[in-house]
Amino acid sequence: MERLGLRRDIDLALHLPLRYEDETRLVRLDEVRDGETAQIEGVVRDSRVEMRGRRQLLVRMQDESGEVLLRFLNFYGSQQKSWGPGVRLRVRGEIRHGFFGREMVHPQVRIVKPDTPLASSLTPVYPTSAGLPQTYLRKAVAAGLARAPLDDIIPARLLPTQWPSLREALHFLHHPSASVSLAALEDHSHPAWQRLKFEELLAQQVSQMQARAERAHLKAPVLKAGPQGLPDRLLAVLPFQLTQAQQRVVAEITADLTLPQPMHRLLQGDVGSGKTVVAALAAAVAMDAGWQCALMAPTEILAEQHFRKLVGWLEPLGVKVAWLTGSLKAKAKREQIAAVASGEAQLVVGTHAVIQDQVEFAKLGLALIDEQHRFGVAQRLQLRRKLESSELEPHLLMMSATPIPRTLAMTCLADLEVSTIDELPPGRTPIVTRVFADSRREEVIARIRDEVAKGRQIYWVCPLIDETEDSDQQADEAAGRVSNQRPPLDLSNVTQTHQDLSEALPGVGVGLLHGRLPAADKADVMSRFSSGELSVLVATTVIEVGVDVPNASLMVIEHAERFGLSQLHQLRGRVGRGSVASVCVLLYSSPLSDSGKQRLKAMAETTDGFEIARRDLEIRGPGEFMGARQSGSALLRFADLNEDQGLVNRARQVAEVLLREHPRVAQRHVIRWLGDKTEYLKA
Ligand code: ADP
Numbered sequence: 067m068e069r070l071g072l073r074r075d076i077d078l079a080l081h082l083p084l085r086y087e088d089e090t091r092l093v094r095l096d097e098v099r100d101g102e103t104a105q106i107e108g109v110v111r112d113s114r115v116e117m118r119g120r121r122q123l124l125v126r127m128q129d130e131s132g133e134v135l136l137r138f139l140n141f142y143g144s145q146q147k148s149w150g151p152g153v154r155l156r157v158r159g160e161i162r163h164g165f166f167g168r169e170m171v172h173p174q175v176r177i178v179k180p181d182t183p184l185a186s187s188l189t190p191v192y193p194t195s196a197g198l199p200q201t202y203l204r205k206a207v208a209a210g211l212a213r214a215p216l217d218d219i220i221p222a223r224l225l226p227t228q229w230p231s232l233r234e235a236l237h238f239l240h241h242p243s244a245s246v247s248l249a250a251l252e253d254h255s256h257p258a259w260q261r262l263k264f265e266e267l268l269a270q271q272v273s274q275m276q277a278r279a280e281r282a283h284l285k286a287p288v289l290k291a292g293p294q295g296l297p298d299r300l301l302a303v304l305p306f307q308l309t310q311a312q313q314r315v316v317a318e319i320t321a322d323l324t325l326p327q328p329m330h331r332l333l334q335g336d337v338g339s340g341k342t343v344v345a346a347l348a349a350a351v352a353m354d355a356g357w358q359c360a361l362m363a364p365t366e367i368l369a370e371q372h373f374r375k376l377v378g379w380l381e382p383l384g385v386k387v388a389w390l391t392g393s394l395k396a397k398a399k400r401e402q403i404a405a406v407a408s409g410e411a412q413l414v415v416g417t418h419a420v421i422q423d424q425v426e427f428a429k430l431g432l433a434l435i436d437e438q439h440r441f442g443v444a445q446r447l448q449l450r451r452k453l454e455s456s457e458l459e460p461h462l463l464m465m466s467a468t469p470i471p472r473t474l475a476m477t478c479l480a481d482l483e484v485s486t487i488d489e490l491p492p493g494r495t496p497i498v499t500r501v502f503a504d505s506r507r508e509e510v511i512a513r514i515r516d517e518v519a520k521g522r523q524i525y526w527v528c529p530l531i532d533e534t535e536d537s538d539q540q541a542d543e544a545a546g547r548v549s550n551q552r553p554p555l556d557l558s559n560v561t562q563t564h565q566d567l568s569e570a571l572p573g574v575g576v577g578l579l580h581g582r583l584p585a586a587d588k589a590d591v592m593s594r595f596s597s598g599e600l601s602v603l604v605a606t607t608v609i610e611v612g613v614d615v616p617n618a619s620l621m622v623i624e625h626a627e628r629f630g631l632s633q634l635h636q637l638r639g640r641v642g643r644g645s646v647a648s649v650c651v652l653l654y655s656s657p658l659s660d661s662g663k664q665r666l667k668a669m670a671e672t673t674d675g676f677e678i679a680r681r682d683l684e685i686r687g688p689g690e691f692m693g694a695r696q697s698g699s700a701l702l703r704f705a706d707l708n709e710d711q712g713l714v715n716r717a718r719q720v721a722e723v724l725l726r727e728h729p730r731v732a733q734r735h736v737i738r739w740l741g742d743k744t745e746y747l748k749a
C-alpha cells in the first residue's frame with residue numbers, strides 16, 4: 067500500500083480502477099461465443115484430478131443450455147473437495163474451444179445458492195503491486211472511500227452544471243452501474259472522469275501559482291551591467307554573431323535580472339542552438355554588477371567543457387573562474403572554496419559539488435543550471451535550499467535541450483518563465499539518420515574509414531547501465547523501460563567495442579571514454595578528441611549532453627533500441643555542429659519491442675527537438691517525461707496532457723479565481739490532492 071502511495075483515506079478514494087469486470091449478469095453457455103469472457107452459473111456434474119501432460123483438476127459443470135469443462139493447473143486439494151458433484155458454482159472467465167470440448171482455464175469461482183444475488187455494479191480492478199491481492203485492495207479502497215471526507219471544496223458556480231459532485235464521481239467510478247457505457251469509462255470521456263481530471267489539474271495549477279506568488283515576495287539583487295561593459299566586451303571577442311533568437315532571449319533574461327525579485331526562468335533550445343553563450347552573457351551582466359555566478363552541469367565532462375570555454379572567453383577580460391567537482395583533490399578543493407568564499411572568484415563552474423554545504427558564496431547573484439532535467443529531485447531540492455539560504459535570493463536560469471511541450475509547460479512548470487531559442491546558428495547542414503540492423507556493422511566501420519580519410523571525427527556510443535554519472539539512465543534501465551528486461555550490459559561492451567574498432571582501424575586514433583575512468587583520464591581523452599589527435603571516440607552516454615566538437619560528422623549508436631528517445635536525440639546532437647553534412651547511424655539488435663520500433667522510427671523521421679519531445683511524451687507519458695518517477699509519484703495520474711487541453715485551460719482559469727477570492731479553499735484543495743507531494747512540484 068505504501069508503495070502505491072495509499073496512506074490517507076483520500077488516497078484510497080482516489081485510487082481508481084484500471085478496468086472493470088461485469089459480474090452483474092449471467093449468460094447461458096449457448097449464448098457465449100468462443101473467445102468471449104462471461105459469467106456463467108451451473109451445477110457440478112463431475113470433478114477429478116487427471117494427468118494430461120501434467121496433473122490438473124477437471125471440473126465438469128452444466129447449466130440449462132450445455133456443459134463446460136473447468137480446468138485448473140494449480141489447485142488445492144480442498145478445492146477439489148468443495149467443488150464436488152451437485153455443488154452450484156458461479157464462474158467467470160474466457161470460454162475456449164479445447165481438445166475435449168468447451169473449456170475455461172482458471173476461471174474465478176464462487177460457490178453460490180440458487181438465490182445468491184448478482185453484483186449490482188461493475189466490479190473494479192485496481193492497479194496493484196506485487197503481493198497485494200486484488201480482493202484485499204478492493205476492501206481497503208471501499209473502506210477508504212466510505213471514510214474519506216469528500217465534501218465539495220470547489221464552489222459549484224465555478225464548475226459546469228453537468229458534472230457530478232466529487233463524491234458522486236468517485237462512487238460512480240469505483241462502482242459504476244452495469245448499464246453505463248464501458249467505452250465512455252475506458253476512454254475517460256465520462257463526466258465523472260472529467261470532474262476528476264479537472265480536480266487534479268486544478269490542484270497542480272494552484273500549487274504552481276502559489277509557488278510563483280511566494281517568489282514575488284522574495285527579494286533578489288538588481289543586476290544591471292555596470293561601467294566595465296563586460297557583456298559588450300564578451301560579445302566583441304566571440305568568433306560569431308548572435309542569432310536573432312539568441313539576442314531575443316538575452317534581452318528577456320537581462321530584463322528579468324534588473325527586477326528585485328528572483329528570476330526563475332527556463333532557457334530551452336534544441337541541441338546545438340547555442341545556449342552556452344546566452345548563459346555566459348547573463349553571467350557577464352551579473353558579474354559586471356558586482357555579483358558572483360555559479361554554473362552547474364550534470365556531468366563532470368560537460369562541466370569541464372564549459373569551464374574551458376568560459377575561461378577562454380572571460381579570463382582575458384579579467385574574470386577569475388573557479389572550478390569545483392567531486393573529484394578534486396582535498397587541497398585544490400579547499401583553495402577553490404576559499405576563492406568562492408572570499409569573492410575572489412567571480413564565476414564558479416562545476417558539477418553539483420558547487421551547491422554543497424561547505425561551499426559558501428561571498429555574493430551569489432545568479433545560478434545557471436545546464437541540462438537541468440538531468441539533475442535528480444534531491445539535487446534540485448538542495449539547490450533550492452542553497453538559493454533560499456541567502457538574504458537576497460539569487461536569480462536562477464535553467465537550461466534544457468529537451469524542449470518542453472506547451473501543455474506540459476503550462477501544467478507542470480506553470481511557475482516558470484520560459485525563453486526559447488527557436489533557430490539554429492547559420493551554416494549547419496541537417497543530420498541524416500539511418501537505422502541499421504547490427505549485422506551491418508562492417509559497412510559502418512568501412513564508412514568510418516572514409517570519414518577519417520576526409521579528416522572528420524566519429525563518435526561511437528555504447529549503452530552501459532552502471533554509469534555512476536548518469537542516474538537517469540540507470541533508473542530507466544532498472545525499470546526495464548528501455549531495455550525491455552534484457553540483461554544489463556556492463557563495461558565489457560564498451561571496452562570490447564573499443565578493442566574491435568582499434569583493430570579494424572589500424573593507424574587511426576581510437577579513444578575510450580566512460581564514467582568509471584578517473585577524472586584526469588576522462589579530461590585527457592576528451593581534450594585529445596577535441597584537438598583532433600583522436601579520430602574516433604568510443605564512449606558511453608557520458609558524452610550525451612553538451613559535448614561540443616564541431617568537426618565530428620558521424621555518430622554511431624549501438625544497441626540504439628536500449629536508449630530513450632530524448633537520449634538518442636541528445637546523442638545525435640553531438641554531430642551536425644559544423645558545416646559538414648553529418649550522419650547518425652542507429653544500430654539495433656533484434657527483436658525490437660514496439661516502443662523500441664517507435665523510437666527508432668521517430669529518430670529517422672525527424673531532427674526537430676520539439677517533435678521528438680512530443681513523440682516522447684506520447685510514448686512515455688508526462689510523469690516519466692519529467693523525471694517524476696524519482697519522486698515516487700507520477701505528476702498527473704488521471705489527466706492526459708495531449709487530450710485534456712480544454713481542461714487544462716479551465717483549471718488555470720479556476721485556479722486564478724480561487725487564489726484571488728478563496729485562498730483557503732485553494733489551499734484545502736491542494737492538500738487533499740497532493741498531500742506531502744507539493745515540495746516535489748517545486749523542485
Ligand atoms: P547547446 O544549446 O546545445 O548548449 P552550445 O551552446 O554548445 O549549444 O553551442 C553549440 C555550438 O554552436 C558551439 O560550438 C557554439 O560555440 C556555437 N554557436 C553558438 N552560437 C552561435 C552563433 N550565433 N553562430 C555560430 N555558432 C554559434
Ligand code: MG
Pocket residue numbers: 341342436611612
Ligand atoms: Mg549545452
